Amino acid sequence: MEKKINNEPLARLDKLEAVTALAGGLAHDxxxxxxxxxxxxxxxxxxxxxxxxxxxNLKQILKAANRARSLVRDFLTFSRETEGxxxxxxxxPLVKESLKLLRAALPAGIELxxxxxxxxxxxxxxxxxxxxxxxxxxxxAVEALKKEGGILTVALAGCEIDPSAPDRxxxxxYGQYIRLSVAGASARGASSPPTESLEAVKEMVLDQxxxxxxxxxxxxxxxxxxxxxxxAESRIETAExxxxxxxxxxxxxxxxxxDLLVDMHARLLSHLGYRVSGFTDGRQALEVxxxxxxxxxxxxxxxxxxxxxxxxxxxxxxxxxxxxPVILCTGFMDDLDQTEIRAxxxxxxxxxxxxxxxxxxxxRDVLDGKI
Numbered sequence: 580m581e582k583k584i585n586n587e588p589l590a591r592l593d594k595l596e597a598v599t600a601l602a603g604g605l606a607h608d609x610x611x612x613x614x615x616x617x618x619x620x621x622x623x624x625x626x627x628x629x630x631x632x633x634x635x636n637l638k639q640i641l642k643a644a645n646r647a648r649s650l651v652r653d654f655l656t657f658s659r660e661t662e663g664x665x666x667x668x669x670x671x672p673l674v675k676e677s678l679k680l681l682r683a684a685l686p687a688g689i690e691l692x693x694x695x696x697x698x699x700x701x702x703x704x705x706x707x708x709x710x711x712x713x714x715x716x717x718x719x720a721v722e723a724l725k726k727e728g729g730i731l732t733v734a735l736a737g738c739e740i741d742p743s744a745p746d747r748x749x750x751x752x753y754g755q756y757i758r759l760s761v762a763g764a765s766a767r768g769a770s771s772p773p774t775e776s777l778e779a780v781k782e783m784v785l786d787q788x789x790x791x792x793x794x795x796x797x798x799x800x801x802x803x804x805x806x807x808x809x810x811a812e813s814r815i816e817t818a819e820x821x822x823x824x825x826x827x828x829x830x831x832x833x834x835x836x837x838d839l840l841v842d843m844h845a846r847l848l849s850h851l852g853y854r855v856s857g858f859t860d861g862r863q864a865l866e867v868x869x870x871x872x873x874x875x876x877x878x879x880x881x882x883x884x885x886x887x888x889x890x891x892x893x894x895x896x897x898x899x900x901x902x903x904p905v906i907l908c909t910g911f912m913d914d915l916d917q918t919e920i921r922a923x924x925x926x927x928x929x930x931x932x933x934x935x936x937x938x939x940x941x942x943r944d945v946l947d948g949k950i
Contacts, residue, residue: 609647610648610931611837611839611840611931612839613647613648613931614840614843614931615837615839615840615843616640616644617640617645617648617935618840618843618847619843620637620640620641620644621641621847621934621935621936622843622846622847622935623637624637625850641934645934665703665704665705665708665787666703666704666705667702667703668701668702668703668704668706668709669699669700670700670701670702670704670709670735670757670759670807671695671696671697671698671699671700671735673704673706673709673713674695674709674713674733674759675693676710677709677710677713677714677717678691678693678695678713678733680710680714681713681714681717681718685721686721686725686728688724688725688727688728688729688766689721689724689725689728689729689730689731690729690730690731691732691733692730692731692732692733693732693733694732694733694734694735694736695733695734695735696735696736698736698737700735700737700809701809701810702757702787702807702808702809702810703787703788703810704787704807705787708783708786708787711783712759712780712783712784712787712805713733713759713761716761716780716803716805717731717733717761719780720761720762720763720803723763723765723800724765727765727766727767728765728766729763729765729766729800730762730763730764730766731761731762731763732760732762732763732764733759733760733761733762734758734759734760734762735757735758735759735760736757736758736760737755737757737758737809738756738757738806739754739755739756740754740755740756740806741753754808754809755808755809756806756807756808756809757806757807757808757809758804758805758806759804759805759807760802760804760805761803761805762801762802762803763800763801763802765800776793776803784805784807787807788807788808789805789806789807789808790805791803791804791805792804792806824851824935824936824939824940825851825939825942825943826851826852826939827851827852827853827942827943827946828852828853828854829853829854829876829877829946830853830854830855830856830874830875830877831848831854831855831856831876831877831879831942832856832858832867832875832878832879832880833845833848833855833856833857833858833878833879833880834858834860834861834864834878834879834880834881834884834889834892835857835859835880835881835884835908836859836861836881836884837859837881838859840881841857841858841859844857844879845857847935847939848942851939853942856874856875860884860886860887861880861886861887861888861889861891862886865892865895865896868895868896868899869899872899872903873900875903876903876904876946877903877904877905877906877945878892878893878896878903878904878905878906879905879908879929879942880892880893880905880906880907880908881908881909881931882907882908882909883909889907889908889909890919890920890925891923893905893923893924893925894923896924897923897924901924904926904927904945904946905925905926906926906927906928906929906942906945907920907923907925907927907928907929908929908930908931909928909931926945926950927941927944927950929941
């Protein structure tokens with residue numbers, strides 16, 4: 580009898596790869612829409628009276644767009660199963676987002692309790708690293724609780740490490756830390772976490788610059804504590820007043836295959852004094868540039884475009900006018916080859932979407948030769 584081959588694992592892998600690719604495409608399009616929403620909202624802020632209800636509503640739109648941008652970035656990094664680049668981030672929304680992903684996967688007999696306030700917890704981490712850390716610890720806890728059922732509690736708070744304290748955490752210097760706690764309490768008080776749990780995630784924690792401990796607690800079977808150094812300041816972006824944006828009179832060639840973004844940037848940069856020529860086709864933009872290379876002082880181009888990529892456009896411009904600065908806009912920084920970026924003469928990279936005040940400052944820094 581012919582042995583039947585089980586192709587289910589391969590089919591599942593193909594489906595996972597397809598979903599990952601689809602997530603990237605959706606993130607690109609969604610980032611473009613978020614950038615347009617934020618840009619138009621920021622321009623509208625200049626036309627409303629200060630302190631009015633309309634101003635408050637527009638600021639809420641900007642806040643929501645910025646949060647959505649963070650969600651897209653975290654999801655994209657998480658879906659690719661890569662750690663991604665570390666940066667100064669607020670741990671609070673990262674933990675909350677991880678718990679949202681986890682909640683739907685919990686067995687019926689386990690209750691998830693969340694003790695995470697809205698207090699900002701700035702740390703130097705990679706978003707995917709934190710997602711993996713939180714979900715890994717919680718899944719280990721679920722493994723220990725699933726037979727008897729129980730309560731899984733996840734808490735996040737600031738704390739101070741004192742080396743002279745009798746219960747101090749070894750391996751950590753004195754200072755301010757953010758403490759992430761994952762506690763498991765069995766319904767019958769008889770569970771214990773797998774002995775290999777700490778070792779499985781310890782390397783991840785150490786890579787984030789922290790430490791992990793396990794201890795019993797009153798009314799709970801066990802608790803894991805993850806300590807990460809708290810940063811003194813946060814760079815979480817907030818809305819900026821258009822009146823403070825730097826201005827200029829230079830000529831800018833802007834290229835993006837999204838009509839919304841071309842229109843928005845043309846209006847915004849024109850308002851700031853720049854002379855803007857916008858195109859949705861990279862090949863057409865390159866032809867216009869070839870006809871009169873001295874017509875422009877700066878090029879801004881999206882990377883992912885259907886007919887000519889941003890890097891290819893930049894390389895074509897560099898071949899004609901090597902010293903012309905180019906800003907490359909992308910939502911997928913990890914996909915770019917650094918050697919190719921340098922060869923194309925890219926002066927600065929801009930990760931979409933950003934608040935327009937940041938874009939205006941970057942443009943000015945590039946034109947002034949600061950970058």
